[in-house]
Amino acid sequence: MTKKAISHQPSAISGLGTALITPFRADGSVDYEALERLLDIQLAGFVDYIVVLGTTGEAVTMTESERKEVRQFIAKHVNGRLPLVLGAGGNCTRSVVEHINEVREELERDYAAILSVCPYYNKPNQEGLFQHFCAVAEASPIPVILYNVPGRTGVNLLPETVMRIYNAHPDKIAGIKEASGNVAQIKDLIKLSAISRQHSDFPLFVISGDDGIACEVMEAGGAGLISVASNAFAEDFWHIVHDKDAALQAKYAEMIKLLFAEGNPVGIKAVLAQKGLIENVVRLPLVANSKTLQEQIAQALKALQ
Numbered sequence: 001m002t003k004k005a006i007s008h009q010p011s012a013i014s015g016l017g018t019a020l021i022t023p024f025r026a027d028g029s030v031d032y033e034a035l036e037r038l039l040d041i042q043l044a045g046f047v048d049y050i051v052v053l054g055t056t057g058e059a060v061t062m063t064e065s066e067r068k069e070v071r072q073f074i075a076k077h078v079n080g081r082l083p084l085v086l087g088a089g090g091n092c093t094r095s096v097v098e099h100i101n102e103v104r105e106e107l108e109r110d111y112a113a114i115l116s117v118c119p120y121y122n123k124p125n126q127e128g129l130f131q132h133f134c135a136v137a138e139a140s141p142i143p144v145i146l147y148n149v150p151g152r153t154g155v156n157l158l159p160e161t162v163m164r165i166y167n168a169h170p171d172k173i174a175g176i177k178e179a180s181g182n183v184a185q186i187k188d189l190i191k192l193s194a195i196s197r198q199h200s201d202f203p204l205f206v207i208s209g210d211d212g213i214a215c216e217v218m219e220a221g222g223a224g225l226i227s228v229a230s231n232a233f234a235e236d237f238w239h240i241v242h243d244k245d246a247a248l249q250a251k252y253a254e255m256i257k258l259l260f261a262e263g264n265p266v267g268i269k270a271v272l273a274q275k276g277l278i279e280n281v282v283r284l285p286l287v288a289n290s291k292t293l294q295e296q297i298a299q300a301l302k303a304l305q
Contacts, residue, residue, distance in 0.1 A: 015048030019056035023278040046234040054087035061283035075110035089117035097139040113143040120153040143174035159189040179209025
């Protein structure tokens with residue numbers, strides 16, 4: 001099969017993106033047969049792009065050799081049929097830049113963008129965040145999607161700082177995955193980013209990082225959703241995003257709550273295991289979901305049928 005050309009245009013990261021899990025076997029090794037099954041589900045026509053080796057993919061618990069094998073396996077199997085976004089973040093700016101330089105050839109060949117999370121634990125101020133992401137943008141040969149998730153990182157990338165980063169690198173900062181849960185902040189950022197859409201051929205896209213508020217972000221002018229739930233419910237979440245189907249989103253409210261009740265990707269792996277697609281295995285420090293949560297997920301799955 002001939003490989004399709006990789007698009008590095010912002011439109012490649014609009015719509016529904018799946019934050020892909022990494023399936024493991026009971027012995028802890030990567031389950032490539034299951035990974036292929038999951039990719040085929042994503043390729044079936046209901047996902048616009050795939051995020052590889054993000055936090056949902058448990059990348060931080062994998063060795064560098066494992067991450068290399070996984071990203072190359074995915075790129076080979078997808079073969080250009082969907083845009084791919086590679087997770088490339090961390091709390092040491094120098095290490096992130098070095099990693100980008102090490103995988104530069106793969107990025108240019110196989111990936112539409114990188115997704116780079118705010119530095120965690122260090123708790124830099126807004127100036128530190130600005131300088132960190134400017135360094136990432138300067139190093140990356142492809143567009144960068146910023147990732148704001150204060151509940152995990154301990155820092156909140158404010159809209160004014162996002163726009164400052166964008167204005168410093170308007171040809172490189174393609175968007176932001178906003179998972180602050182602060183709808184007012186997200187709407188403020190969308191308003192600010194509207195200026196970039198009026199004056200640039202390379203606009204800043206605001207992407208929801210929360211399954212439960214996708215419609216609200218889309219109605220406010222957001223560019224889509226990077227979803228955990230679409231690992232298992234790709235078709236329905238495509239309609240939630242593209243049709244702004246609030247009723248369908250509401251139908252998934254209980255399931256979305258359960259997905260994150262004991263951490264991510266603990267919940268979605270439980271769902272996929274109950275669907276017979278993977279083994280229910282996560283890597284320490286995460287552990288598999290409790291029996292109570294498994295039962296609740298089984299009930300929620302039944303209710304969705």
